[in-house]
Amino acid sequence: MATKGQRGERRAGALSKERIVEAAIEILDAEGGGALTFRALTARLETGSGAIYWHVANKDELLAAATGEIIDRAMAEAVGGAEPREAIRTIALGIFDAIDAHPWVGAQLPREPWQAAMMRIFEGIGGRLQALGVPERARFDCASALVNYILGVAGQNAANARVFAGEVDRTAYLTAIAERWAQHDPAQFPFVRQVAAQLGEHDDREQFLAGIDLILAGIAAVSRPDDK
Amino acid sequence: MATKGQRGERRAGALSKERIVEAAIEILDAEGGGALTFRALTARLETGSGAIYWHVANKDELLAAATGEIIDRAMAEAVGGAEPREAIRTIALGIFDAIDAHPWVGAQLPREPWQAAMMRIFEGIGGRLQALGVPERARFDCASALVNYILGVAGQNAANARVFAGEVDRTAYLTAIAERWAQHDPAQFPFVRQVAAQLGEHDDREQFLAGIDLILAGIAAVSRPDDK
DNA sequence: ACCTGAACACCGTTCAAGT
DNA sequence: ACCTGAACACCGTTCAAGT
Numbered sequence: 001m002a003t004k005g006q007r008g009e010r011r012a013g014a015l016s017k018e019r020i021v022e023a024a025i026e027i028l029d030a031e032g033g034g035a036l037t038f039r040a041l042t043a044r045l046e047t048g049s050g051a052i053y054w055h056v057a058n059k060d061e062l063l064a065a066a067t068g069e070i071i072d073r074a075m076a077e078a079v080g081g082a083e084p085r086e087a088i089r090t091i092a093l094g095i096f097d098a099i100d101a102h103p104w105v106g107a108q109l110p111r112e113p114w115q116a117a118m119m120r121i122f123e124g125i126g127g128r129l130q131a132l133g134v135p136e137r138a139r140f141d142c143a144s145a146l147v148n149y150i151l152g153v154a155g156q157n158a159a160n161a162r163v164f165a166g167e168v169d170r171t172a173y174l175t176a177i178a179e180r181w182a183q184h185d186p187a188q189f190p191f192v193r194q195v196a197a198q199l200g201e202h203d204d205r206e207q208f209l210a211g212i213d214l215i216l217a218g219i220a221a222v223s224r225p226d227d228k
Numbered sequence: 229m230a231t232k233g234q235r236g237e238r239r240a241g242a243l244s245k246e247r248i249v250e251a252a253i254e255i256l257d258a259e260g261g262g263a264l265t266f267r268a269l270t271a272r273l274e275t276g277s278g279a280i281y282w283h284v285a286n287k288d289e290l291l292a293a294a295t296g297e298i299i300d301r302a303m304a305e306a307v308g309g310a311e312p313r314e315a316i317r318t319i320a321l322g323i324f325d326a327i328d329a330h331p332w333v334g335a336q337l338p339r340e341p342w343q344a345a346m347m348r349i350f351e352g353i354g355g356r357l358q359a360l361g362v363p364e365r366a367r368f369d370c371a372s373a374l375v376n377y378i379l380g381v382a383g384q385n386a387a388n389a390r391v392f393a394g395e396v397d398r399t400a401y402l403t404a405i406a407e408r409w410a411q412h413d414p415a416q417f418p419f420v421r422q423v424a425a426q427l428g429e430h431d432d433r434e435q436f437l438a439g440i441d442l443i444l445a446g447i448a449a450v451s452r453p454d455d456k
Numbered sequence: 457a458c459c460t461g462a463a464c465a466c467c468g469t470t471c472a473a474g475t
Numbered sequence: 476a477c478c479t480g481a482a483c484a485c486c487g488t489t490c491a492a493g494t
Contacts, residue, residue: 015478038468048479049469055477058466110338110383111393114408119420124409128417140423145439149373152380155338163341191354192347195368202368211373218446228254243459259471266487276460277488287487 010023017055021065025102028066031157032165033104036063065106071117074098076122084131085216091151091213096205099154099172106158110151116199122147134223142219148159174199195222243275249293253330257295259334261386264291292343295336299345302326303352307322312359313444320378320440328381334386338379339385352374355441360453370447377443381436402427406407 023044027036038049039057047050056062078087078094099106111117126143132144160173167173181196251272255264266277266287273280284290306315306322327334340346354371362370388401395401409424 039466042480048481050471050480051478095397107339110380111335111390112388113387114405119409119412119417119475123417123419126423130419136422139419140426141435141438142437143419143423145377145442148380148384148439149377150380150441151383152376152378153337155379155383156341156376159341159391160337162339165408177342181347184347189347189351191351191358191367191371194364195354195371197463198368205434207369207372210369211376214370214446214450215375215377216446217449220443221445222442223451265485267485270461276462278461278490279459281488 008169014044015051017065020045020055021062022051023067024062024066028104029102033107033162035103055160058060064112064117067112068104068117069099070102070105071095071109071120075120078124080104084128085158087128088125088132088146088213088216089209091121091128093205093209095121095150096153096157096208099157100205103158103161106154106156106161109154118147121150129219132219132223136220138219138223142222145215145219146212150208153211159203174197174202231271239418242272243279243283245293247298248273248280249290251400252290252294253297256332259329261335264332267305270338291336295340296343297335297347298326298333299323299337299348300329306352306421312356315356316353316360316374317437317440319349319356319435320374321433323349323378324381324385324436325335326431327385331386331389334389336382345376349378355440357447358359360451361446361449364446366451370443370450373443373447377439381439385432402430 008139020041023041024036027040027044031040036059041052042049043174054060074094074097075091078091081087082090109117116211122143122220125146126139129139129142130136133134164173164176178196178199181192181199184192248269251269252264255268255272260266264287265279270277281291284293301326302322303319309315310318318427323426327337337345350371351384353374354367357367357370358364367393392404395404406424406427409420412420414421
């Protein structure tokens with residue numbers, strides 16, 4: 001939440017890691033992943049680069065902190081003591097939406113194997129698998145499958161945002177994708193061409209959730225004790 | 229000098245996109261993702277930077293071409309007219325092994341949504357789903373789930389290679405991971421701590437395949453007509 | 457057509473110096 | 476302790492000039 005004590009005074013406030021991370025998130029959100037430089041940061045915070053390095057070790061740590069902040073918020077909203085299967089879907093959707101709102105997170109998340117952000121997701125999902133009744137031996141594999149799937153979608157979404165940075169319109173975006181797909185040789189890419197026709201009625205979020213459900217169905221099939 | 233007509237002469241041969249890509253792959257393999265610079269390339273190829281720009285538009289295109297080359301090789305080895313389920317596993321494993329051998333590909337692949345490399349994987353998997361008997365409506369979602377999972381693992385493996393660049397030993401590598409996991413607060417991360425104990429008997433490749441099988445099981449459950 | 461390599465604009469990071 | 480900002484080493488890319 002907000003800083004304790006005096007609030008509101010932003011300009012005169014002392015520099016802190018939180019203020020730096022907050023400024024970094026603002027820059028990343030407004031201008032995209034490539035726009036975060038120490039020069040842009042010093043301009044926005046009205047300091048020198050050395051001041052930032054006093055609070056933050058380097059750019060990687062700054063990026064990790066910014067990513068952690070976004071994921072933390074998303075996970076906090078997805079707490080709900082709901083039924084475990086639904087809880088997993090909620091967590092996954094929360095992360096999807098967070099990355100949709102902050103595409104640069106999608107590029108950063110896969111780069112943080114054991115950073116706090118990744119572990120929070122892993123923990124959140126793994127805990128629900130336990131509640132779901134997945135046998136202990138299979139839990140690691142199942143959590144890993146779900147997390148890796150989420151990370152893959154995250155990376156793709158970030159790449160899409162990078163490529164189609166201009167298009168704000170959703171249909172224009174889908175049209176652009178369909179055009180790219182149509183560019184491929186039909187003889188060599190029959191499936192791609194065939195699927196391109198379905199792009200009109202396609203919804204990224206729904207497809208993401210369909211993938212989660214697919215994996216959950218697989219988990220259910222595998223962890224059913226009467227199975228084989 | 230007098231090697232004009234000779235085909236196989238490599239050193240004296242003229243510059244070409246293929247030779248540049250080949251040199252880029254050698255640098256990336258030998259020194260990692262961060263080591264590919266135009267200066268390193270010019271040194272290895274004994275030219276000026278302008279010569280490289282004559283054959284290649286920019287660094288992104290070079291990286292995409294290098295990634296495409298590795299994926300093409302992996303896909304070519306995974307052709308086999310086997311049973312579709314087995315073919316999908318073979319393709320997935322082929323990509324896993326390619327990324328294991330060239331970790332920088334794992335970082336690059338998620339950045340190429342509609343580049344040739346990505347589409348080849350998507351096509352290869354989608355085609356087998358058709359052969360598997362997955363109904364047309366579900367095929368897009370199923371292919372997307374498998375591909376996104378593969379991309380997620382790719383990104384994680386690349387990140388691991390970056391973080392543990394020093395450790396060659398497999399047990400040292402696993403020990404290092406277990407240490408990272410143990411650093412987290414046990415009260416806040418019970419699942420992570422619990423799973424850390426399983427890390428000793430853990431095999432990345434097997435876990436990757438377990439995830440593929442999980443998704444395939446989900447696909448089977450969803451596309452069974454008598455279901456529901 | 458193809459290649460050379462100096463030059464440009466920009467970057468992350470450091471550090472002596474200030475308060 | 477915290478901040479300043481010039482300086483350093485390095486980067487991708489361009490381009491006038493060569494062959």
